[in-house]
Amino acid sequence: MTKWREPYSYDYAPYAGRPKIEWPNGARVAFWVAPNIEFYELAPPPSPTREVWYRPEPDIINYSMRDYGNRVGFDRMADVMEKYGVRGSVSLNVAVCDHFPEIIERCCNLDWELFSHGIYNTRYLYNMTEDQQREIIRQSRETIKRASGQDLDGWLSPAISNGETTQDLLAEEGIKYTLDLFHDDQPMPVKTRSTNRLVSVPYMMECNDVPVLNFKNISPRNYLEIIKNHFDRLYAEGEESGTVMCVPLHPYLIGQPHRLHILDEALKYVTGHDKVWLATGREIAAHFEANYYDSFTEWMKPFNAEAPA
Amino acid sequence: MSLIPDSYFDYPLRRKGMDHDRYEARYLRDVPAFRWQGDKTLLVWACVHLEHFPMDMPASPVKPIGGMDRPYPSVWDYSTRDYGNRVGIERLFRVLDKHGVKATAAMNAALAPRYPHLMKEITACGWEVAAAGVDMGHLHHSRLSEEEERALVDEAFSTLRAASGQAVTGWHSPSHSQSAVTPDLVAEAGGRYICDWINDDLPYAFHTRAGDLTQLPLSYDLSDHKILGLQNMPIGDYEYQLDAAFDVLLDESRERGGRILSMSLSPWIIAQPGRIDALDRLLGRFLKADGVASATGEEIRAQWQALGIA
Numbered sequence: 001m002t003k004w005r006e007p008y009s010y011d012y013a014p015y016a017g018r019p020k021i022e023w024p025n026g027a028r029v030a031f032w033v034a035p036n037i038e039f040y041e042l043a044p045p046p047s048p049t050r051e052v053w054y055r056p057e058p059d060i061i062n063y064s065m066r067d068y069g070n071r072v073g074f075d076r077m078a079d080v081m082e083k084y085g086v087r088g089s090v091s092l093n094v095a096v097c098d099h100f101p102e103i104i105e106r107c108c109n110l111d112w113e114l115f116s117h118g119i120y121n122t123r124y125l126y127n128m129t130e131d132q133q134r135e136i137i138r139q140s141r142e143t144i145k146r147a148s149g150q151d152l153d154g155w156l157s158p159a160i161s162n163g164e165t166t167q168d169l170l171a172e173e174g175i176k177y178t179l180d181l182f183h184d185d186q187p188m189p190v191k192t193r194s195t196n197r198l199v200s201v202p203y204m205m206e207c208n209d210v211p212v213l214n215f216k217n218i219s220p221r222n223y224l225e226i227i228k229n230h231f232d233r234l235y236a237e238g239e240e241s242g243t244v245m246c247v248p249l250h251p252y253l254i255g256q257p258h259r260l261h262i263l264d265e266a267l268k269y270v271t272g273h274d275k276v277w278l279a280t281g282r283e284i285a286a287h288f289e290a291n292y293y294d295s296f297t298e299w300m301k302p303f304n305a306e307a308p309a
Numbered sequence: 310m311s312l313i314p315d316s317y318f319d320y321p322l323r324r325k326g327m328d329h330d331r332y333e334a335r336y337l338r339d340v341p342a343f344r345w346q347g348d349k350t351l352l353v354w355a356c357v358h359l360e361h362f363p364m365d366m367p368a369s370p371v372k373p374i375g376g377m378d379r380p381y382p383s384v385w386d387y388s389t390r391d392y393g394n395r396v397g398i399e400r401l402f403r404v405l406d407k408h409g410v411k412a413t414a415a416m417n418a419a420l421a422p423r424y425p426h427l428m429k430e431i432t433a434c435g436w437e438v439a440a441a442g443v444d445m446g447h448l449h450h451s452r453l454s455e456e457e458e459r460a461l462v463d464e465a466f467s468t469l470r471a472a473s474g475q476a477v478t479g480w481h482s483p484s485h486s487q488s489a490v491t492p493d494l495v496a497e498a499g500g501r502y503i504c505d506w507i508n509d510d511l512p513y514a515f516h517t518r519a520g521d522l523t524q525l526p527l528s529y530d531l532s533d534h535k536i537l538g539l540q541n542m543p544i545g546d547y548e549y550q551l552d553a554a555f556d557v558l559l560d561e562s563r564e565r566g567g568r569i570l571s572m573s574l575s576p577w578i579i580a581q582p583g584r585i586d587a588l589d590r591l592l593g594r595f596l597k598a599d600g601v602a603s604a605t606g607e608e609i610r611a612q613w614q615a616l617g618i619a
Contacts, residue, residue: 041322042329048312056370056450060506061485061529067508075338076557095323100334119320127312135318217540221549256530257510257561257570258554 009167009181009190011304019295021186021242027277028238030284031270034203034248035077036091036117039099040066044122052122066252070100073255077263078106084267089281091117091156094140097147104147113280114148116140118158125161130169137173153177153282156203171198177285179203185234185243187288189297197293199285201244206230208248220259227266235273244284332515332524340511342566343616350562350600351570352609355412356504356527357401358441358575361419362390366446373445373484374534393577394424400580402434408592413437413606415481418465419444421472428472437605439479440465451488462494478502479606485529493517502610510568512613523610532573548587555595563600569609
């Protein structure tokens with residue numbers, strides 16, 4: 001099998017000199033919070049590409065660590081977000097709709113957006129045919145519609161396990177925005193083989209509690225500093241052209257008693273600024289698509305012209 | 310031909326609740342408000358891990374938490390860990406006693422015959438002895454036959470019961486590792502609680518083929534093994550995180566009903582000279598607060614059982 005040398009999902013676009021993005025009400029930053037509400041199976045089917053668990057199954061320490069998010073962490077996290085009027089855009093393993101309908105009910109009561117993060121976090125897109133991936137996208141759409149009445153607009157591949165043509169399939173299946181690309185601090189048009197438009201919305205791994213707290217072993221108090229610094233810079237640059245700030249969360253981490261105050265202090269800090277648009281992923285993608293998709297596409301062309309022969 | 314078979318799209322356990330039958334789904338938020346004995350809202354559970362890492366221990370199927378870092382024969386690794394059983398533990402006795410805390414000693418059974426003096430001191434302090442397997446070189450996992458594993462469970466309980474004179478009702482699997490039948494074997498050996506799953510801040514009923522065990526919360530994220538050992542954070546970050554956990558759990562216990570703050574302590578880690586004073590400060594602050602008391606694992610299990618909450 002020939003491997004691809006790049007994702008072929010986007011064109012080059014320097015950060016300087018872009019068309020100016022203006023968010024609603026003169027906001028500089030579109031701020032959104034993406035809680036990942038996940039279900040990891042105790043005994044998942046094997047994947048040809050990666051080990052699912054870290055220890056021989058049953059890997060009870062890692063399974064139960066994640067189960068904490070649904071049993072305990074979710075409500076704590078939701079309380080803090082509610083306190084600051086920050087809606088969530090849920091990166092949802094859609095099987096949670098069946099396992100824990102009470103969680104979905106609370107999300108809906110809080111007017112949160114639901115988008116798909118696959119069926120389970122232990123079922124990957126790796127090695128799937130295009131039709132198999134379409135099946136996952138369609139099932140996600142059906143499940144979210146059934147559980148919440150919402151349309152499926154956004155996508156984050158389960159465990160970020162995307163295939164080479166996943167972005168094409170998302171566009172073909174009518175998904176409006178993707179979070180699988182980490183190349184920018186502003187929304188961008190995604191290049192796909194479809195005529196449907198697909199927008200990438202920034203989903204910031206730098207501020208994601210899993211890499212910060214779990215992979216890099218950074219102390220919670222330094223996590224708060226990371227979020228504040230990240231926001232300060234994007235707020236400053238947003239005066240020139242609107243930026244996006246995302247805080248991706250996992251209730252099994254941020255909902256732990258020794259970390260909850262980080263979310264409280266971070267949201268207090270962000271909502272204490274007046275030029276912030278507290279948005280959802282869907283709203284950010286729609287605003288960009290309606291107002292800037294064309295101007296960005298046009299403006300980017302010269303940077304991507306074929307080199308002269 | 311796809312590498313992914315059609316069965317990958319079957320979800321036989323996609324249903325309301327869990328994808329197994331060991332315990333029910335329960336949201337902490339839904340547990341009815343209650344108070345612990347003596348009108349307390351928050352119980353501090355000090356669980357002290359007494360560990361024996363044999364110098365020739367295997368690193369398979371996984372290296373246990375705190376396992377050897379260097380090639381055999383690593384005297385460095387061995388003696389660093391054994392330090393806890395001679396020096397560190399004495400510091401813990403002193404600090405916990407100062408704050409009136411009776412701990413649960415989650416003990417590798419191999420330590421009882423090796424260090425009979427240690428067992429005498431533990432029981433003389435009024436600590437509870439719980440079984441933590443045979444030693445850190447014997448993890449419980451599904452590649453063991455049930456018979457092999459039963460022998461380990463029985464050896465752990467019988468050795469510790471004989472040496473301590475206590476009932477020994479608690480079980481902590483070394484490295485929070487269980488096979489698919491560990492809880493069944495623990496219940497069959499007369500165990501009454503386990504503390505290996507890290508999915509809650511309150512106890513819950515855990516089903517086995519020999520009746521229900523109580524699963525007690527023992528935080529791994531707040532353990533000295535994780536914060537100071539695995540994550541290599543300075544002691545200030547340990548103290549900061551324990552303080553933060555206490556604040557949230559104490560508030561919650563007053564507003565929403567009883568809670569537990571578990572402290573998973575290893576004498577070779579937390580009882581180093583440069584770290585023990587932080588523990589002293591933490592316990593001093595925790596146990597001075599209104600509505601806070603300390604309890605052992607078995608005391609918590611019995612109190613929880615008496616409440617009759619599912």
